[in-house]
Amino acid sequence: MVEELLIRNGVVYDPINGVNGEKKDICIRDGKVVEEVRNPKVIDAEGRVVMPGGVDIHAHIAGGKVNAGRLFRPEDGRKGREAKTKVCRAQSGYSVPNTFATGYRYAKMGYTFVMEAAMPPLAARHTHEEIVDIPILDNAALPLIDNNWMTMEYVKSGDTDLLAAYIAWMVKATKGYGVKVVNPGGTEAWAWAKNCDLNDAVPYFDVTPAEIVKGLAEATEKFEMPHSIHVHGNMLGHPGNYEVTTSTYDLVKGIKPYRDRPTMHATHTQFHSYGGTTWADFESKAGAIADYVNKNEHVSIDLGSVILGDTTTMTADGPMEYSLYQITGRKWTNHDVELETGSGITPFLYSGKVSVHTIQWAIGQELALLIKDPWKLALTTDHPNAGPFIGYPIIISMLMSKRRRDESAEDMHSAIYKRAELPSIDREYDLNEIAIITRGMAAKTLGLHEHGKGHLGVGADGDVAIYDLSPEEREAGKIQKAFLNTKYTIKGGEVVVKDGEVVAAPAGKTYFVTPECDPKLTDEMMTHLKDKFEHYYSVTFNNYPVQDAYVPNPYEIKAPWRS
Amino acid sequence: MVEITDVVCSLCGCVCDDIVVEVEDNNVTKVKKGACSVGKSKLMGHGRIESPAIRENGSLKDCSYDDAIKKAAEILAAARRPLLYGWSSTVCEADKVGVELAEEIGAVIDNTASVCHGPSVLAIQDVGLPSCTLGEVKNRADLIIYWGANPAAAHANHMKRYSYITKGYWTAEGKKNKKLIVVDVRRTATAKMADVFLQIEQGKDYLVFSALRAMLYGYEDVVPEVVGGVSKKDLLETVRMMKEAKFGIIFFGMGVTHTGARHNNIVNAIQTTRAAHTHTKFNIMPMRGHYNVAGINQVCTWETGYPFAVDLSRGYAWYNPGEHSATDLLIRRECDVALFIASDPGAHFPGESIRHLAKIPVIQIDPFPNPTTEFADVVIPAAISGIEAEGNVYRMDNIPIRLRKLVDTEYMADEEILERILGEVRAIKEKEGE
Numbered sequence: 003m004v005e006e007l008l009i010r011n012g013v014v015y016d017p018i019n020g021v022n023g024e025k026k027d028i029c030i031r032d033g034k035v036v037e038e039v040r041n042p043k044v045i046d047a048e049g050r051v052v053m054p055g056g057v058d059i060h061a062h063i064a065g066g067k068v069n070a071g072r073l074f075r076p077e078d079g080r081k082g083r084e085a086k087t088k089v090c091r092a093q094s095g096y097s098v099p100n101t102f103a104t105g106y107r108y109a110k111m112g113y114t115f116v117m118e119a120a121m122p123p124l125a126a127r128h129t130h131e132e133i134v135d136i137p138i139l140d141n142a143a144l145p146l147i148d149n150n151w152m153t154m155e156y157v158k159s160g161d162t163d164l165l166a167a168y169i170a171w172m173v174k175a176t177k178g179y180g181v182k183v184v185n186p187g188g189t190e191a192w193a194w195a196k197n198c199d200l201n202d203a204v205p206y207f208d209v210t211p212a213e214i215v216k217g218l219a220e221a222t223e224k225f226e227m228p229h230s231i232h233v234h235g236n237m238l239g240h241p242g243n244y245e246v247t248t249s250t251y252d253l254v255k256g257i258k259p260y261r262d263r264p265t266m267h268a269t270h271t272q273f274h275s276y277g278g279t280t281w282a283d284f285e286s287k288a289g290a291i292a293d294y295v296n297k298n299e300h301v302s303i304d305l306g307s308v309i310l311g312d313t314t315t316m317t318a319d320g321p322m323e324y325s326l327y328q329i330t331g332r333k334w335t336n337h338d339v340e341l342e343t344g345s346g347i348t349p350f351l352y353s354g355k356v357s358v359h360t361i362q363w364a365i366g367q368e369l370a371l372l373i374k375d376p377w378k379l380a381l382t383t384d385h386p387n388a389g390p391f392i393g394y395p396i397i398i399s400m401l402m403s404k405r406r407r408d409e410s411a412e413d414m415h416s417a418i419y420k421r422a423e424l425p426s427i428d429r430e431y432d433l434n435e436i437a438i439i440t441r442g443m444a445a446k447t448l449g450l451h452e453h454g455k456g457h458l459g460v461g462a463d464g465d466v467a468i469y470d471l472s473p474e475e476r477e478a479g480k481i482q483k484a485f486l487n488t489k490y491t492i493k494g495g496e497v498v499v500k501d502g503e504v505v506a507a508p509a510g511k512t513y514f515v516t517p518e519c520d521p522k523l524t525d526e527m528m529t530h531l532k533d534k535f536e537h538y539y540s541v542t543f544n545n546y547p548v549q550d551a552y553v554p555n556p557y558e559i560k561a562p563w564r565s
Numbered sequence: 566m567v568e569i570t571d572v573v574c575s576l577c578g579c580v581c582d583d584i585v586v587e588v589e590d591n592n593v594t595k596v597k598k599g600a601c602s603v604g605k606s607k608l609m610g611h612g613r614i615e616s617p618a619i620r621e622n623g624s625l626k627d628c629s630y631d632d633a634i635k636k637a638a639e640i641l642a643a644a645r646r647p648l649l650y651g652w653s654s655t656v657c658e659a660d661k662v663g664v665e666l667a668e669e670i671g672a673v674i675d676n677t678a679s680v681c682h683g684p685s686v687l688a689i690q691d692v693g694l695p696s697c698t699l700g701e702v703k704n705r706a707d708l709i710i711y712w713g714a715n716p717a718a719a720h721a722n723h724m725k726r727y728s729y730i731t732k733g734y735w736t737a738e739g740k741k742n743k744k745l746i747v748v749d750v751r752r753t754a755t756a757k758m759a760d761v762f763l764q765i766e767q768g769k770d771y772l773v774f775s776a777l778r779a780m781l782y783g784y785e786d787v788v789p790e791v792v793g794g795v796s797k798k799d800l801l802e803t804v805r806m807m808k809e810a811k812f813g814i815i816f817f818g819m820g821v822t823h824t825g826a827r828h829n830n831i832v833n834a835i836q837t838t839r840a841a842h843t844h845t846k847f848n849i850m851p852m853r854g855h856y857n858v859a860g861i862n863q864v865c866t867w868e869t870g871y872p873f874a875v876d877l878s879r880g881y882a883w884y885n886p887g888e889h890s891a892t893d894l895l896i897r898r899e900c901d902v903a904l905f906i907a908s909d910p911g912a913h914f915p916g917e918s919i920r921h922l923a924k925i926p927v928i929q930i931d932p933f934p935n936p937t938t939e940f941a942d943v944v945i946p947a948a949i950s951g952i953e954a955e956g957n958v959y960r961m962d963n964i965p966i967r968l969r970k971l972v973d974t975e976y977m978a979d980e981e982i983l984e985r986i987l988g989e990v991r992a993i994k995e996k997e998g999e
Contacts, residue, residue, distance in 0.1 A: 064867075066963060072866045074689050076884050079870030085880025086668050092881045094870030100882075101867045124698065127957060127965035131657060132867050193697075193705060194811065195846040206735075333693035334839075337963070338848075340700025348693070538734050540700035540727060541966060544571040545582045549967055552957075 006031045006042035007495050009466060012052030013473045015437035018446065018457035022434045023473055028052065030464035033494035037460055045490060045497075047468045053437045055114030055465025055493065057456045059444035060232070060269045060304050061385035062316055063104050064118050064132035064143070066125045067345040070335050071098040071314040071386070075349060078314060090504050091137075097313040097386040105137035106504045107392055112467025112488045113440075114510075115455050117448065118143035119232070119269065119384075120184060120318050122339045123150075124541070126176035130512070130552040137507035138498050140455070140463075140557075142448075142514060144232050145178035146318055146343040148186040148214055151538075152531060154207040157217035165221040167527035170517035175547035177514040177556075179448075180229040181222050184318035187211040188236055189344045192320035200236045200246050211236050212253055219254040219265050225517040225561040226260045228449025230302075232267045238322050239273050244287035247274040248294050251301045260564055264299065267447055270306025270384035272366040278421075284358050285421035288365045292372035295379075302447050303373070304380040307366025307397050308359065309389025312351045317387065320344035341538055352389065354410075357417035362388070364411075364422035370401055371429045376438040380447065394440070395485035399478040401431040406478035433473060453513070453559065464495035512553045517561040566594070573968045574604040575654070575951025578853035578961030579722050584608070591972045593952065601721030607952075608971075614934050614946035625944060630977060637904070637928045637943045638989030642997075644902035646878070647672040650679075650891045651908030652865075653855035655947075656956025656968060659979035660857075660864040663906065666987045669994075671878040673900065675891040676861040677854070677908050678873045683886060684822040685851045686862070686872050688831030695838055697814075697848045698962045699726070704733030705846075708810035710746040712834065713770065713820020714852045717754035723852070728816070729758070735811075744806055748773065749820060761803060768825035769793025773800070774833035780804040781840035808844040818852040853961035855908075856951075860959035895921045904928040906979060907947075911936030930982055947979045954978040 009028040014021050029039040062068050072079065072095060081096035082103055093103035108116060116136075121129040121143040129143050147153055147169055156165035169181055187204035188197045188211065198204055200212050219231050235250040237243040247268070254265040268274070277287040295301055315326060320336055323346020327334035330350060338344040352359045366388065373379050381398070385391040400407050404427075411418050411425050419425055431439075445456020454463035468491075471484035487502030498506045535543035550556075572584035584599035586608060596605040617633035618625035628636075641647055649672045652660050667674035678686060702709070709728045716723040724730045732739045747759035748770075756762045765773050769792070776792040779785070781804055790797050807813055815838055821830045834849060841847035853859050862872040869875045871884035874891075887893060891910070894900045895918030902925060911919065912935060922940055929941035932949045948954040953974035959965050977985075 069863055069867050070694075070963075072870055073686070073862070073872050074693055076690055076871055079882070079884065083881040091665075092668055092869065092877060094882050100870045124700075125964060127967065128863070128959070128963070131864075131957060131965065135661070135867060193701060193846065195842065327693075333691065334695065335689070335693040336695040336697075336848075338697035338701050340698045340704060344697075537732075538700065538704055540698065540703055541964065542571045542583050545573065545966055551955075551967075 005495055006039040007464065007492065008039050008042035008044045009047050009052060009468065010044055012047030012050055012468060014052045014458065015433050016054055016458040017434055017438045017442040018451055019459045028458055028466060030495040033464050034454070035458050035460055035462045035464055045468070049472055050489060051433060051469040051471045051473055053112065053467045054441050054456055054458050054462070055467055055491070056112050057441045057444040057450065058113055058116040058382065058391065059380040059448060060119040060382045061116050061391055062119055063116055063385065064101065064136060065121055065129035066337065067316045067347055068098060069132065070337065071316050071347050072100065074333060074335055074347070075314055089507055097390045101132050101135035102137060105139050105507065109138040109491050109493065109499050109504060110487050110502060111394060111485060112469065112491050113139065114465035114491070114493050115140040115450065117179065120182055121145045121176060121178060122318065122343045122345065123172055123176045124339050124342055126178070126548045127552055130177060130548055133512060134554060136510065138493055138510055140510040141512055142179035144180050144182035145172055145176040146182045146184055147172050148183040148218060149189040149343050151341045152534060153218065154190070154204060154209050154214060157213050158207065158209045162217060162220050163224070163523055164527050165217055166224040167519045167523040168531065169221050170225065170519035171524065171527065171531065173515055173517055177512065177548045177553050179513060179515050180227060181218055181231045183215060183218060183231055184234040184343065185236055185238065185322065186214040189318055189320055192344050193338050197321035198236060200249055215250060216253045219257050223257055223260055223265065224564060226564055227517065227561045228515060228559055229447065230259060230263060230265050230267050232269060234269050234317065234319060235274055238319055239326070241276050241278040241280055241284045243274055243276050244290050247291060251294060251298065255298070255300055263447060263449070264302040266301050268301055268303045270382065270387065271303040271369055272306040272308065272362060272388060275365050275369065281358055284361060286361055286365045286368060286423055288368035289372055289423055292369055295373050302378050303369065304382040305366045305369055306382055306384035306388045308352050308363040309383055309393030309396060310352045310354050310363060311389065312349065313386045313389050314347065315350045315387045316345065316347040318343045318345050320346045322346065323348050326350060340540060341534060354414040357415045360415040360418045361422045364418050364424035367397070367400055367407065368423050368427065370439065371427045376435045377443050379439055380444045381439045395482040398436055398485050399482035402436065402481055403476070403478035404428055404430050450513070453557070464492060466492040509555055511555045511557045513557045513559060514553065515559045515561050518563055520563060569969070569971055572971065573951060573966055574600055574608070575856045575958065575968055576604045576607050577720050577856055578859065579720050579726065580856050580958060580960040580966050581722050581726060582966050586971060588971055593971055603721060612934065613932050614938065614944060617946060618944045620942040633943055633945045634982065634985045635989055637945065638986050638993060640902055640926045640928060640943065641670050641904065641986065642990045642993040644670060646900045647902040647904065648891055648894055648900040649674045649904045650910065651677060651906040652861035653677040653858035654907035655979040656857060656950050656954070656958055657860045657864050658956045659983055660861045661868065662980055662983035662987060664865060664868045666983060666990065667877045669987060669990055671880070673876045673878070673889045673894060674865065675874045676858065676865065678858055678862055679886070679890045680892060680913060681819065681854055681858065682822055682851045683873060683890065684828035685831045687828040687886065688835055691832050692835050694835060695842060695848055696850050696962070698964055699960070702728050702814050703731045703736070705735050705812040706814050707736065707742060708744050708746070708806055708813035710748065710813065710815045711755055712748040712815055712817045714816055714818025715749065715753040715755045716852065719818070720852060746803060746806065761799070761806070763795050763799060763803065766794035770821050770824060770830045771826040771833055774830065774837045776800050777804060778833065778837045778840045781807065781837065781844065807841045807847070810845055813841060813845065813847045815849040816852050817849065850962060857958040859961055859963050860957065863959050863963065892918045900925065902926050905937050906930040909935040909937050911939060930979060932976070945982055946976055947982060948974045948976040950979065956980070
């Protein structure tokens, strides 16, 4: 049976197709956007804001550390309780919601795709098992390939082709989407309770984080990869780290990307835009970072914007989480992963009464407002690190309302007027810009626009968010409310949310990339890799790759070797 | 004859995955490599529950799968306070259906961690857990501490594959450049291998952790001459070894979780690890027993928010171990139906809870007969995961590994049994007009 849907008279923001607030109809047949429909079910979106389904470029929603966060924070679980319904499973959690709540809440905000931002390869099965239990959302996951011994050894020997062969194998073995970098070298050092700055030698491996980043970028661009390397750089969260950040950006400047996208996506940039030398003279350097991004085309960023309140921080950056735990004295979990990566988790409270937190809060928004071209940035909170994803509508309302920012600043620590720029910035986002930073940019940067995500052109997936919002609305509270619960969310042509309630919860698709590597190169790489399994891994080579059973709804993207 | 390599053992939390077996005529005929004696015994097979059965007039009568599943569903659909317990010796795919069934009927779902490393979970919820994968230990650890754990008997491959005896990148000479400390109340087989054996008095773990912790933070002066039966000299030597290690790990077992201060022991053990971490790299890991007890904790957590003792009677998950953990529910005679899967409360629960179980309908799903079978009213035999059925499990360090299917079977896998029960329950409820 042909399923047709007509969304009539909405005010459409579809920036990838240059549609900026035009009153037009959207036709969907069999889950895809089409030119016209004959006998459709009709949704009247008269005068309401219509956007493509949201695309989140970076969030921690599934896998070992997310679940370790849930497990050790029953107090967080109690915050989000909702009983099961005919459609929905039982829900729990706020900063670390259970898998079901994760799907429902994103869908209610109009999101239909989320990238799980850090998948430890050895535990990739775990990430996929949880992803299967996240309803509605299409998804993908980025395997960590930067602190891996194989990576560091190839970077040291300068064998970029072999490194590319290793990347290809890893991305395939984990059913991953690209190359994630988290505190390169530093997480390996953390296995000895140490850390690395950008140009420090990694203990025993005799390479620097800078060399790792450059090597990975060069190797990644050997393929027609939809996404560039996705980088959480060194010294995250340290006062004065902004120069490390721009130095990291510089590393990939000369590398030619496979197509018109950056060669590095620098994630949760708020945490990397710090001035000062200690927490006492801590200040915003968002201006310096924005200046760099404005002047260069090889870097895209996402915000990692702070939501005030309690959250659960988690990252493969083990030493950073240890530092955070030492500051707060709260509980701390760590899980180092052999030959590959690590992770740390600790709860954290962002308070508007604390100078540092206030400045952090300002930095995320400053980045969005000081970077001129919204196509260079995506809205994230690095969920749940700077705050849970459920806070996105707050950020949206802040970016759209100078008045709201000013009112908020009045209640916060006065440091915001001395060591941050935010109060002096007048810019306000319009809905088109919001659509760019919440769907268009992320889809393009991930290369997903070519696979039907993030836009409403003919052939795109029938993923649509209809917000109960007039384009003329300027009141921040109303904007926030509208972006928290859609009037309708449509996923693949099916209404999944209506009037803020989940009415259907179909399974999402998992996007993964298959880099295609010369078999000879692969064979040579394999001799080195098998030696690692023979002697150092605690699982066998044959039991390592993620089996097809873990990805029941696959969507494969092939990435040929660049000629 | 077919040789199968990379076989994954479904016995203990070690989840050894490099086993080689021979299969002939749909039977495992030989275990050639990799398994310990207990694992080998399981792989080779032994007595099992032959047929589904329903108890009539005091004795179990064989029946069809259909009848047993229907009966189980009727019991569960009519239950007012059902308990679904076990889940540790089956695969995550089955555990997921278990959580769904619990939601459907508003049950309490609990797993064997409740009477095992439950105290460890409570401690982790208090202070967190600095830990690592077992391969980290293999490659880096030069100081290994087993505390209240006897792997030589209970996790027979643990030292050989992951810790003291194995060789890794920075431990290429094996145990030659490693130190082994064992803390226990008696000289176990593991203790006999140790460089240092601290024989502590029963129930004094908390005190000994406190003494070590004080010393690690530089407060030697507050530690008396003897703590829990251990001399200050030996404690100081232990602390010296901890500080001088490049990478240390504490593996702890039931000897710590179930004596004296229980979860407070583990809090103190973790705090001691943190104290050691101020000097060098130090980790701590619970010695999980069943091969997938870590897995049911994982599944239960991502699906409900909590790892064990989850009450779904309100429609959402409510977590309060000690109130609705399995033994507490039973001792209060609160639950009116119990389903046990892949576990044996008949052998492991306190007598008072067993007395209540004798009075209520009990459903058992298991490949093997055990004391629980003796009072179960519906018995449903299952395929043996890891031999006759595949699926995901989590090793004691939370690394997911897929069990392989080695031979075909007529028996239904746990997942299928549960899905069919769930289907029947839903059909009954629909009929009743819910």
